[in-house]
Amino acid sequence: MSLDLTLRLIESVNATPAGSTALIDVTGTHDVSVAQRWAEATGNTILTVHPGAVEILRGRMTDPIAALPPDRRPGYRLWLYTNFHCNLACDYCCVSSSPRAVPRIVSSEDTAELVRQATAAGVEELFITGGEPFMLLDLDERLRAALPHLPTTVLTNAMVWQGERRTRLEALPREGLTFQISLDSATAELHDRHRGAGSFDRAIAGIRLAIELGFRVRVAATLGHDAGTAEIELIELFDSLDLDAEQRVVRRVAQQGAANEGLTVSRASLIPEVCATADGVWWHPVAAADPAMQVSTSWSPLDEVIDAVRDEYRQHRIRGDVLASSFPCA
Amino acid sequence: MASENEVLVGAVAYSANVVPIWEGIRDYFRDSDAPMDFVLYSNYERQVEGLLAGHIDVAWNTNVAWVRTQRRTNGEARALASRDTDLTFKTYMISRAGSGLDDLASLKARRVALGSRDSGQARILPMFFLERAGLSADDMDLVIFDSDVGKHGDTGKSDLDALRAVIEDTADVAAVGSNTWEALLAAGDDTVADLAVTWVSENYTHCNFTALPSFPAERADVWVEHLMAMDWENPEHRRILELEGLTAWKPTDLAGYETLVEAMQAQGTADHW
Numbered sequence: 001m002s003l004d005l006t007l008r009l010i011e012s013v014n015a016t017p018a019g020s021t022a023l024i025d026v027t028g029t030h031d032v033s034v035a036q037r038w039a040e041a042t043g044n045t046i047l048t049v050h051p052g053a054v055e056i057l058r059g060r061m062t063d064p065i066a067a068l069p070p071d072r073r074p075g076y077r078l079w080l081y082t083n084f085h086c087n088l089a090c091d092y093c094c095v096s097s098s099p100r101a102v103p104r105i106v107s108s109e110d111t112a113e114l115v116r117q118a119t120a121a122g123v124e125e126l127f128i129t130g131g132e133p134f135m136l137l138d139l140d141e142r143l144r145a146a147l148p149h150l151p152t153t154v155l156t157n158a159m160v161w162q163g164e165r166r167t168r169l170e171a172l173p174r175e176g177l178t179f180q181i182s183l184d185s186a187t188a189e190l191h192d193r194h195r196g197a198g199s200f201d202r203a204i205a206g207i208r209l210a211i212e213l214g215f216r217v218r219v220a221a222t223l224g225h226d227a228g229t230a231e232i233e234l235i236e237l238f239d240s241l242d243l244d245a246e247q248r249v250v251r252r253v254a255q256q257g258a259a260n261e262g263l264t265v266s267r268a269s270l271i272p273e274v275c276a277t278a279d280g281v282w283w284h285p286v287a288a289a290d291p292a293m294q295v296s297t298s299w300s301p302l303d304e305v306i307d308a309v310r311d312e313y314r315q316h317r318i319r320g321d322v323l324a325s326s327f328p329c330a
Numbered sequence: 331m332a333s334e335n336e337v338l339v340g341a342v343a344y345s346a347n348v349v350p351i352w353e354g355i356r357d358y359f360r361d362s363d364a365p366m367d368f369v370l371y372s373n374y375e376r377q378v379e380g381l382l383a384g385h386i387d388v389a390w391n392t393n394v395a396w397v398r399t400q401r402r403t404n405g406e407a408r409a410l411a412s413r414d415t416d417l418t419f420k421t422y423m424i425s426r427a428g429s430g431l432d433d434l435a436s437l438k439a440r441r442v443a444l445g446s447r448d449s450g451q452a453r454i455l456p457m458f459f460l461e462r463a464g465l466s467a468d469d470m471d472l473v474i475f476d477s478d479v480g481k482h483g484d485t486g487k488s489d490l491d492a493l494r495a496v497i498e499d500t501a502d503v504a505a506v507g508s509n510t511w512e513a514l515l516a517a518g519d520d521t522v523a524d525l526a527v528t529w530v531s532e533n534y535t536h537c538n539f540t541a542l543p544s545f546p547a548e549r550a551d552v553w554v555e556h557l558m559a560m561d562w563e564n565p566e567h568r569r570i571l572e573l574e575g576l577t578a579w580k581p582t583d584l585a586g587y588e589t590l591v592e593a594m595q596a597q598g599t600a601d602h603w
Contacts (some may be wrong), residue, residue, distance in 0.1 A: 017345060017346030017347055018346065072498075224430075225430035229439070231439060232439055251499075252426075252429065252502075254428075255428045261428060261430070262428050263426045263427070263428045263429055264426060264427035264428045264523070264524045264526075265426075265524060266520065266521075266523065266524050267520075268519075268520035268521045268523070268524065269426070269497050269520075269521045269523075269524035269525070270497075271497075271498055316520070316521075319519075320519060320521065
């Protein structure tokens with residue numbers, strides 16, 4: 001019976017163009033193992049075992065993750081929402097943070113354990129966001145737990161560095177720490193329209209303070225449909241702050257959380273950036289309040305969660321590439 | 331065994347599927363009054379040279395290869411037939427849904443992904459349409475994918491690379507041919523739900539079977555008559571038609587090349603690389 005199967009495998013798969021798939025009828029686990037051995041020995045790839053059939057990709061599979069730049073591969077960067085409450089209530093916030101949002105805080109102890117697991121899982125950098133992370137008076141404890149192990153970036157609006165928070169800010173290590181500060185336009189009107197009156201001036205003051213205190217600063221703009229020429233004007237502002245290319249981020253509003261309009265995102269169309277919150281793990285930080293984007297209800301064990309995310313991304317991309325290779329062309 | 335009466339048709343091997351397509355078409359012509367064989371070229375420039383040198387009677391040409399052949403023959407080459415799908419070819423500008431990009435003018439200062447420099451649908455015409463809308467190359471951040479040069483965009487690879495750039499957020503919008511976009515829609519890929527059409531061009535003509543005046547009209551007529559008789563309702567014909575992406579062969583709409591002629595002239599596209 002194996003010979004019949006092997007002949008069918010040779011006939012069907014060899015007639016299939018590289019990168020396309022063939023569906024071969026099989027009966028039982030013995031046939032499946034024969035097909036697996038044949039595929040391995042002949043440089044082909046079993047994509048899926050269906051009831052009664054195996055789907056074989058002609059040729060070796062190229063790992064879609066290996067094709068990504070190293071710093072975009074799932075598991076390179078870990079995001080952590082330390083909390084969800086915020087001093088602002090931006091009308092496009094992707095997780096609907098505000099002063100009234102349930103804080104859902106990740107403790108300093110849990111942060112230290114997450115960093116330990118992340119380091120063991122091969123994570124190369126940590127991004128802390130919220131909410132406004134500096135709403136947590138003891139954010140510095142979390143940063144001191146992370147910084148010896150991972151370069152860490154904190155996303156902040158740079159508006160709450162007063163009193164005790166200012167004292168703790170000044171005492172933070174500079175090595176390995178970056179503040180990514182939100183600034184949506186070069187003048188107050190557009191920024192304040194979405195983030196609240198007076199927030200532009202305070203953000204500019206926060207950027208200057210962080211630079212004066214010797215912190216590495218990146219400035220990030222989030223632009224909606226009403227941004228007009230804001231991106232072009234921001235370039236001049238970035239230049240005046242002497243920010244290099246690595247210190248400038250411009251992205252578009254996503255239709256998530258409080259945003260009524262913006263880019264549509266889903267697991268199928270986003271390269272995952274594993275994101276931990278008090279409620280579990282999410283596909284990407286831009287959608288950490290979207291139930292469809294939740295990967296797991298727990299971030300531990302983190303290595304298994306990261307592997308699951310990689311597998312899902314890999315399967316989707318392989319499917320997409322198989323589809324692409326079968327297009328009828330001109 | 332080759333016959334003197336055989337019509338020799340050139341085609342470009344843009345994918346492994348090209349072999350079963352042309353073997354199928356050759357088999358269909360076997361018992362006709364115009365038997366044929368085919369020759370595969372590695373790129374369209376080589377094929378155009380082969381046609382001009384008399385190595386083949388007919389070339390299955392892209393629109394760019396057709397315009398080049400016309401230039402090299404002072405407009406005397408003849409278009410014998412096209413696919414029905416060639417007569418309604420379009421270029422789509424695809425962005426992420428919700429981007430707010432809803433016409434070409436809105437692409438000012440945005441990242442625009444374009445395909446291979448010899449692709450009519452993914453590069454030459456989109457750039458022409460953008461310029462016609464008042465945008466020069468300096469007005470946009472162009473993200474170029476010269477992924478399949480020589481194939482005039484046939485592989486669809488540069489279209490897919492451009493779409494992937496939108497998904498990976500290295501571009502805001504991608505120019506793709508209607509064959510690629512409509513195939514993605516038909517396949518129902520999950521990713522497509524997150525994409526939207528920013529703009530679509532008018533119809534233009536894509537491929538045709540090109541012959542030189544030296545190919546006798548009576549031989550061409552017999553061959554074209556048999557070609558046109560391929561029937562979608564015939565399962566054996568349909569297998570070939572589906573692989574080649576058409577439902578019926580049609581007379582070529584020459585007016586559909588006018589925009590490309592203008593675009594190649596405006597962009598100073600060379601007669602051959």
